[in-house]
Amino acid sequence: ALHWREVRRWIICFLIGVLTGLTAGIIDLGVEKVSGLKFESVKDLVDKCVTGNCMYYPLLVWLAFNMGLVLVGSILTAYVEPVAAGSGIPQIKCYLNGVIVPHVVRIKTLITKVVGVVCAVAGGLAVGKEGPMIHSGAVIAAGVSQGRSTSLKLDFSIFKDFRSDREKRDFVSAGAAAGVAAAFGAPVGGVLFSLEEGASFWNQALVWRIFFSSMVSTMTLNIVQSYIKNHPWELSYAGLINFGTFGNVNYQFMELFLVIVMGAIGGLLGALFNHINFKLTIFRMRFIQRRWQRVIEVIMVAAYTAAFAYILIFFSQDCLPLVENREPMLMQYFCKDGEFSSSARLFFDTPEATVKNLFHSNPGTYRPLTLFIFAAGYFFLACWTYGLSVPSGLFIPSLLVGAAWGRIVGIVLSMASENSGWVNLSFYSLVGASAMLGGIVRMTISLTVIIMEATSNVPLGLPVMISLIVAKWVGDQFNEGIYDIHIHVQGVPMLGWEPLPLSANLSAKSVMSHPVSVFRTVETVERIIRVLKEEKHNGFPVVMDYDPDSSTPQENVEVETFGTFRGLILRSQLIMMLKKKLFVENPNLQKILKDLKMENFNDLYPRYLPIQRVSISPEEANFTVNLEAFMNQSQHVVLESASYSSIFSKFRSLGLRHVVVINFQNQVVGIVTRKDLARYTVESHNGQISIVEKMIIL
Amino acid sequence: ALHWREVRRWIICFLIGVLTGLTAGIIDLGVEKVSGLKFESVKDLVDKCVTGNCMYYPLLVWLAFNMGLVLVGSILTAYVEPVAAGSGIPQIKCYLNGVIVPHVVRIKTLITKVVGVVCAVAGGLAVGKEGPMIHSGAVIAAGVSQGRSTSLKLDFSIFKDFRSDREKRDFVSAGAAAGVAAAFGAPVGGVLFSLEEGASFWNQALVWRIFFSSMVSTMTLNIVQSYIKNHPWELSYAGLINFGTFGNVNYQFMELFLVIVMGAIGGLLGALFNHINFKLTIFRMRFIQRRWQRVIEVIMVAAYTAAFAYILIFFSQDCLPLVENREPMLMQYFCKDGEFSSSARLFFDTPEATVKNLFHSNPGTYRPLTLFIFAAGYFFLACWTYGLSVPSGLFIPSLLVGAAWGRIVGIVLSMASENSGWVNLSFYSLVGASAMLGGIVRMTISLTVIIMEATSNVPLGLPVMISLIVAKWVGDQFNEGIYDIHIHVQGVPMLGWEPLPLSANLSAKSVMSHPVSVFRTVETVERIIRVLKEEKHNGFPVVMDYDPDSSTPQENVEVETFGTFRGLILRSQLIMMLKKKLFVENPNLQKILKDLKMENFNDLYPRYLPIQRVSISPEEANFTVNLEAFMNQSQHVVLESASYSSIFSKFRSLGLRHVVVINFQNQVVGIVTRKDLARYTVESHNGQISIVEKMIIL
Structure with a gap:
């Protein structure tokens, strides 16, 4: 039985990989087809109008395409599933941290996300499709591992024994x-x-x-792409983002100092980005609450994005000779005959192709001024866009902005130095891109490795890593990473990596919830129902020697106690016991207990019956339930003197949700939940650092 | 202060990276120079003797070189520092798991390791230098992070505050x-x-x-190599092992089924390897105990290895035309004029170059029979060699054997199939190599990534991973990985990844040490000294309401109890308190306490004073010590009913060393240590699975 369970876990991971790879392929294909259609139409018109002096017309068609697509995406997001907005990474982060954001792994979210992101990217917004793909993978994993969809009312009844928070989280x-x-x-x-x-x-x-899931997903996408590109089963397309070959990109040791400077710039710009986006998010939470308002905001941004692109193309006049018209993406626009507009490429290609283009195109393709306007404009567009009511990834916009200013750094260096042979524009745009992305998201090792894999180049890992270290360090002086900002704005009780620096003086006694509702080992049905209705906690201590009805407060004790601790019982267990009528007074008790299976407890996961829906007759209300057989006796406890940091590391390492606090006599004095720990934060005012309580909403 | 601490951690990691990279460079250079010298001498003689019919003479010179080098390495290992034998990975694994093998991170070990491995590799033994490099890195890290060497009697007094098990482990x-x-x-x-x-x-x-340390180490080695190869500061040499370019190695989806089969072969061969090596290790522990015996065994193996190589070269007659004598490593031996012996290359190159050669040389370079004899012979040589009294890595020999039989598979396939264009020998030798290595060491994700990075090829990751999964799974049906076997043979109390499958019925009560020695909050000096001398534990519960002198056993209790739990005190703390004379009766107590710093506790780490060396006058023996100020009140406790698996996950996640077991009245009933948990193992006899106790020596 044990082995079979393990084998099924692998099967699930295989399925997750295949389906995620397929979904990524669908998103990619969707974006490509839709933008292809848009591009063809506009290009035809541009080609006609270059001679006919009707350039306003393709602009209008372009605007219409963009706004139409974005309208679909935003309506879907605003009206069908608002949680599908944004990249989804903050929500996944919460989920993996043990905090469940409602609807985050529903199938409706997946559909909204997939359709929405295709519309947003093809609609020309400053967004990427990578974040939404990560979110899609998580939803698929949650669905497959549970072997059913509650929304679709399907239950395949396989993988039943994986219906628990922990298993599901692992699959996610x-x-x-x-x-x-x-x-x-x-x-x-x-x-x-x-x-x-x-x-x-x-x-x-x-x-x-x-890792197996990841590999399978990469390979599935690979196979899909080999079919799309008509080389079936040839497995050599590595992923959707490929930064191109950096094979011959070398750098000198001394250039690492420039990398440090660029990392600092990335950190500063990232902090600015996050600050503006933070203010914008607060503004949105206050003033843009209705669904139609959100849709209108998205449309406005789409229109501005298109206008910005058109103006840049019009004024920049970066033209290059059209050697052979190999690439279909080259357009003449306002250039002379036989030339194409290189700045138009910045907007008309898919964002992924543009990143690659900024990394690898020859020196002289773009003038520094064009790049500067592009970087600055895209910076604010991306900042405005993130948080709109539409699925939107942040990676690609950040990389674009960074690659643009990184390229500027390279161009300036090669202009300033006499022997400019050592300046490699690819190197500088890559470093700029990673510094910018690092400054915004503040991820560390995973981001380095992602960039290393996308460039397929190990030696470039060191400069990338240095730029990320510096960017994170500089950025952290001002604010948090964008995902953490969004998490905290929502008031989610997330635990950080380390206990707070000043928490040495906080003890269990000072953070615990107190007083606490407890149950006796043999408890009346009536009281269980009352407590479950009154309290929101999910776990309750089970105690001996406690009288809930003694209304007189204990005298002469420092802290009120609630009986001697015996174990912990979960809300879901209590509800199941009531539903199955496991009353001591029930004559069929032994029979019911015999028929009871582990599955009965997991069956309803994760949407347990609310206590209000359990029907209990007035007679049954006076019955009692024996909790001893079901309570968890291995429950983790801490002494009231235990320090905040030791409790913190317990929660963090063991993934706990609650810990019972006892005194030296093993009497329950309180309970510490995740929220109790996440409630504190460190603030610094005028150089004074202090611990303050913050508001937890969720 | 907090920030500065963090900065110093980074500085230490930088130093670790630089020194490890340098050490790796020294080992590499040493091996190259010494084998170069050996090769030059032998080649001159061979060139002379091809005509002069004196081929026995170069053989003798070769033998003399090999045995001389190996003699130096083995004497050094046997007489100076025996713990430097082998790859060092089992010892590092123990160290990181929290079990400290004596001498494992001493500077003497480092020197023995470095010199010894150069001798062993240059001496032609079937060993690699990679494992010893990993061990060297660990020793360097331990030394640098403590800012002193106890062996060299140097103390730079920096990094003092990192003198704790946990910090040191992190740096290691x-x-x-x-x-x-x-x-x-x-x-x-x-x-x-x-x-x-x-x-x-x-x-x-x-x-x-x-990750930073790793990057710095890679780059340092890179710079060293760029100097050696006369392209200073050109950072493009990726590492010591480079599997060469697999850029154009493609595979079809269907070939993945062959990969599964090869993985299974690797698993079977790996299990065989481990079984033979296990028996050999037991044999060695019994019969080869003296130092001179060990040295003789090494010399014997060296002689056999050389003889095997010479016989293979003599009989195989794999000759290839000498196109241009670009590579200096090609020798004529028993081939016709204008040809060179390709089988001689298998032995005369460095092992790393041979692996690369097996991966990439053209079809037809080696006949299948030569490869078969090479693979079979090297298999047994490597098996015999691992565990000898000489520093020796296992990676390269395993890769060599696997690459050889993988290449055979490729050759057979291309002979068997009509249209053999799809068979890529590089692909099959790579899969064979990873399957073989996986079958022996049973590592998972890290091995996949190491191979991926060494091949610089992401798409090849999937077949590599599949071969590793299958090899591990097949091998695990028979025995453990070679490192775990060596750890268990030594009787080291290592904790696995998961609690034992049948441990649901074990509770804290059944695994704990009982009775347990406890101290009262105010304890007499005399009793502390007595207990510390009698007991080997490192931590002791501090209790109230306990009389150690009541010799009458408690009646009517299921389990004897030892007072109400208050906290835990460490052996090192007790010794420090006695040494500083922190007696309640000491008139200077307040003054001493005021002068006491955290450093006083860490200063002697990790070689604390034994209790025998603390001098206490007879008068002082009657004094008392108040433990309350120093004991750890946040100590983790478990109830006696707690399950084995919940205790296990606590130890594993929190890195604990002991947990106090209490009953419902918060009275101490026992203590669970790492050894108590590691004592149990699962054995299966005739299909019956049961939990048995095993012997723990260390």
Whole structure:
């Protein structure tokens, strides 16, 4: 039985990989087809109008395309599933951290995400499709591992025994990793992403399965792409983002100092980006609450994006001779005959192709001023776009902005130095791109590895890593990474990596919830129902020697106690016991107990019956339930004197949700939940650092 | 202060990276120079003797070289530092798991390792230098992070505050990772190696620092190599092992089924290898105990290895035309004029070059029979060699054997199929190599990534991974990985990844040490000294309401109890308190306490004073010590009913060494140590699976 369970886990991971790879392929194909259609129409008109002096007309057609597509995406997001907005990474991060954001792994979310991101990218917004792919992988994983969809009312009744928070979370890690693997062709980066963003304890078997999902997902996408490109089964397309070959990109040791400077610039710009986006998010939460308002905002941004692109193309006049019209993406626009507009390429290609183009195109393709306007404009567009009611990834816009200013750095260096042979524009745009991305998202090892895999170049890893270290360090002086900002704005009780620096003086006693509702080992049905209705907690201590009705407060004690601790019982267990009528007074008790299976407890996961829906007759209300057989006796406890940091590391390492606080006599004095720990934060005012309580909404 | 601490951690990691990279460069240079010298001498003689019919003479010179070198290496290992024998990976694995093997991170070990491995590799033994490099990195990390060497009696008094088990372990992880990074040019693989082999909880900052060390180490080696090869500062040499370019190696989807078969072969061969080596290790532990015996065994193996090589070259007659004598490593031997012996290359190149050669040389270079004899002979030689009293890595021999039989598979396939264009020998030798290595060491994600980085090829990751999965799964049906076998043969209390499958019925009560020695909150000096001398434990519960002198056993209780639990005190703390004379009766107590710093506790780490060396006057023996101020009140406790698996996950995730077991009245009933948990193992006899106790020596 044990072996079979393990084999099924591998099967699930295989399915997650295949489906995530397929989904990524569908998104990619969708974007390509739709933008292809848009491009063809506009190009025909441009070609006609270059002579006919009607350039306003293709502009209008372009605007119409963009706004139409974006309208579909935003309506879908606003009205069908608002949680599908944005990249989904903050939500996945919360999920892996143990905090469940409602609707985040529903099938409706997946569909909205996939259709929405195709519309947003093809609609020309400053967004990428990578974040949404990661989110899609997570939803697929949650669905497959549970073997059913509650929304679709399907239950295949397989994988029943994986219906628990922990198992599901493990599979969601695999799904997120598979999403990264497909998006960037970075299976190892995917594994590290999952680990960095959420998993806590390094479990060899789990990591191995996550890696398997990532590999399968990469390969599936590979096969799909080999079919699309008419070389079936030739497995050589690594992923959706491929930064092109950096094979001959070398650098000198001294250039690493320039990398440090560029990392600092990335950190500063990233902090600015996050700050503006933070203010914007607060503004949106206050003033843009209605659905139609959100849709209108998206349309406005789409229109501005298109206008910005058109103006840049019009004024920049970066023209290059059209050697052979090999690439279909080259347009003449306002250039002379026999030339094409290189700045138009910045907007008309898919964003992925543009990144590659900025990395690899020959010196002289873009003038520094054009790049500067592009970088600055795209910076603010991307900042405005992230948080709109439409699925939108941040990676590609950040890379674009960074690659643009990195290229500027390279051009300036080669102009300033006498013997400019050492300046490699590819190198500088790559460093700029990673510094910018690092400054915004503040990810560490996973981001380095993702970029290493996307460039297929190990030696470039060091400069990339240095730029990321510096960018993170500089950025962290001002604010948090964009994902953490969005998580905290939502008031989600996330635990960080380390306990707070000043928490040495906080003890269990000062953070615990107190007073606490407890149950006696044999408890009346009536009281169980009352407490479950009154309290929101999911776990309750079971105690001896406690009288809930003694209304007189205990005298002469420092802290009120609630009986001697025996174990912990979960809300879901209590509800199941009531539903199955496991009353001591029930004559059929033995028979029911015999028929009871583990599955009965997991069957309803994760949408347990609310207590209000359990029907209990007035007679039954006076019955009692014996909790001893079901309570968890291995529950983790801490003494009231235990320090905040020791409790913190317990929660973090063991993935706990609650811990019972006892005194030296093993009497319950309180309970510490995740929220109690996440409630504190460090603030610094005028150089004074202090611990303050923050608001937790969710 | 907090920031500065963090900065110094980064500085240490930088130093670890630089020194590990340098050490790897020294080992590499040493091997190259010494084998170059050997090769030149033999080649001159062969060239002379081809005409003069004196081929026995170069054989003798060769033998003399090999045996002389190996003699130096083995004497050094046997007489100076026996723990330097082997690859060192089992010892590092123990260290990272929290079990300290004596002498494992001493500077003497490092020197023995470095000199010994150069002798062993240049002496022609079937060994690699990669394992020893990993061990070297770990020793360097331990030395640098403590800022002193006890052996050399140097103390730089910096990094004083990192003198604790936990900090040191973290740095040793970084050192091991840096070693892998240098050996294979695989910085990401290095990080994963450290995590897979030892680290427990994924700590973002720690992983990031480990990665930094790895990167710095790769780059340092890179710079060293660029100097050696006369292209200073050109950073493009990735690592010591480079499997060459697999850029154009493609495979069809259907070939993955062959990969599965080859994985199974690798698993079977690996299990056989491990079984033979296990028996050999037992034999050695019994019969080869004296130092001179060990040295003689090494010399014997060296002689056999040389003889085997010479016989193979003599009989194989694999000759190839000498196109242009570009490579200096080609020798005529028993071939016709104008040809060179391709089988001689298998032995005369460095093992790393031979692996590359097996991967990439053209079809027809080796006849299948030659490869078969080579693979079979090398298999047994490698098996015999691992465990000899000489530093020796296992990676390269395993890769060699696997690449050889993988190549045979390729050759057979191309002979058997009509249209053999699809058979790529590089692909099959790579898969064979990874299957063989996987079958022996049973590593998972880190090995995949190491191979991926060494081949610089992401799409090949999937077949490599599949072969490793299958090899591990097949091998695990028979025995453990070679490193785990060596760990268990030594009786080291290592904890696995998961609690034992049948451990559901074991509770804290059944695994704990009982009775247990406890101290009262105010304890007499005399009793502390007595208990410390009698007991080997490192931690003791501090209790109230306990009378150690009541010799009458408690009546009517199921389990004897030892007072109410208050906290835990460490042996090192007690010794420090006695040494500083922190007696309640001491009139200077307040003054001493005021002068006492945290450093006083860490100063002697890790070689604390034994209790025998603390001098206490007879008068002082009657004094008392108040333990309350120093004991750890946040100590983790478990109830006696707690399950084995919940205790196990606590130890594993939190890196604990002992946990106090209490009953419902918070009275101490026992203590669970790492050894108590590691004592149980699962055995299966005739289909019956049961939990048995095993012997723990260390």
